[in-house]
Structures are given as C-alpha cells and as structure tokens.
Amino acid sequence: MKNGMIECSVCHAKLVSPTTRTVSRAYDRHRSKISSKYRALNVFLVVGDCILVGLQPILVYMSKVDGSFKFSPISVNFLTEAAKVLFAIIMLLFQARHQKVGEKPLLSVSTFVQAARNNVLLAVPALLYAINNYLKFIMQLYFNPATVKMLSNLKVLVIAVLLKIIMRRRFSVIQWEALALLLIGISVNQLRSLPEGRTAMGLPVATGVYLYTLIFVTVPSLASVYNEYALKSQFETSIYLQNLFLYGYGAIFNFLAILGTAIFKGPSSLDILQGHSKATMFLICNNAAQGILSSFFFKYADTILKKYSSTVATIFTGIASAALFGHTLTMNFILGISIVFISMHQVSNGSQIFI
16 A cells, blocks of 8 residues: 555556545455466456357347347346346355355355345346346347447446546546547447437437437446445355345346336236247346356456456457348448457556556
C-alpha cells in the first residue's frame, strides 16, 4: 500500500485503500499475488467464455422460425435458471461429501440460513439478468448474430464508468483512450447496419433499436458490477452455495414473468415447453454453462476481464455466422474487429500509467 492506494492483482489498476467505505474493497481483499494456478484458471475462463458467448447469438438465431420465435423467450430463461440450480445442488452435494473433518457442514440448516442472509444482495443481479436475458432475444429480431455480439461489447465501456463511479476504480489515460477506441470500433461496425421499417409500437426501427441497445448495454453492466461485489464480499461462502441463491432468485423472477404472461395471454402460456426445438435445447445448455462460468469469473477474476474475453468471441460469432447462415463479413466488421483488438491490447498494456 502506498499513499492510501493499493494495486489490483488482476488488472494492476490503482484502487482506493480497503479501509475506506467503498465497494472497491471487494477486489483484493482475499488475494495478494497471482499464482500460476490462478493464471491457469484465468486462461480456462477466457477460452471457455469465448466459446460459449460466441455460440449464444448463433443458437438464438437458429431457434428463430420465419424471423420470429415460436416459443416464449421467458421459458428458455426459466429452464436455463432451473438447469443452473440443479448443477449448483449437485456440486454442493459433491463438495459436502469431500469436506475435511472439523469444517462447518455446508448442508446444515444454520449454514444455509446464515449464507442466505449474507448473500441477499444476489437478488439484485438476478433480477437484472432476468431482464437482460429477455432483451437478448429482442435484439436478435433486429440484428444478425455478429452485430448483436458487437453491440454487447459496449458493456465494457459502461462497466468501466460504473467501476469508476461506484467502486472508485482508477484507470490510466491509455486505458480510457482504449475504451474510447472500443466505442469507435463498434460504431464503425454498425455503419449502415440498422434495418429499415417500423416496430410493432409504430416507432421507426432505428429509434426502437437504439432504446433496446441502451437497456441491453446498461442493465447487464449493472448486474455484473453488483454480482462481482456480492460474490467477492462473501468470499468465504462456497461459490456453489452462492450460485444456488443467485440462480434460485433468477428462476423465481422468470417464473413470476411466466405467470404474468399467462394472465395477459391465457393459461396456454404456462406450457414452458411449447414451441421448443433441438436448437432451443442447445441454447438452454449453452446459456446455463455460460452463467456458471461467469460466476467463477466474477468471484475469482475481474469484470473487465470477463467483458473483454466476451469481446474476443465476436470474431468467432462473425465467422460462424458467415459460415452457417451466409451473413457477409463486411469491411466495416473487419475494421471494427481490428480496432476492438487494438483497444484490448492498449487496456492490457496501459495499466501502469495511472490518472
């Protein structure tokens, strides 16, 4: 510690001392140096995230029939959360069986109740993720998979601003320039990509898309910041127990959304398997795996690293989209991707010059 500041062991950014009452103390509270095991975990998380995030918009696109969805997107989100809850329970049982003698039992009522109280903040990102997961489907009605992936990269800039305001994170001048370059790269990719026509609300498509994009970028960014803080602030709690609460809240919120839909559209909306296909089953599995991996990202790595790893998935999505659906990889897309990768390099190498 120097001059009341500490250096983040993940991204080497200057942080306010954990003695101050800011959310930033969730970062380096439990780790003083990066081990080779930790680096290996980061590599696994980045590679896995690139594959899963890259596949997500492809699978959503494949699940469309005649340009629309024959199933309820909320049902997909509910089944995804249910799958993640099941995974968390299985891993908790496995972890409980391999506890050492003398350790506090994971499956005791007192442990569960205390952990539930300490991790109640997880309800906030769970609600935000429920909203965001629905917006992912809405966005796919307007853009092709590669474009949706590029737009999602705007979250990096929004997250940086939130970390600056909420968590008092410090970024170097070069890092801010890199984030601005990221925004430019995404803008280059989006030139002349907006569809023409009007939405169901009678608004020009461009207006509706801009609104959806704003929500699509802001909501998950808030969720990521809250999720990371909630997981790290209770670092000693088993991640599988934390995941059980997070996914449980998510399942509840999506189930309430299904009930709300049934009130307006009739009891037939309660059939959560209606209109599903093999593509949606793969989508549910992919989304579940992606959510599980993200929890490890937020607890053991860093939000910025998570979003930049998702950015790398853009090139995978673009190539797969072109190969599977014949979408053209325009010069705008190639230039935009190039600028984004330059931005990533600047962020990773500009962390030693601080404002």
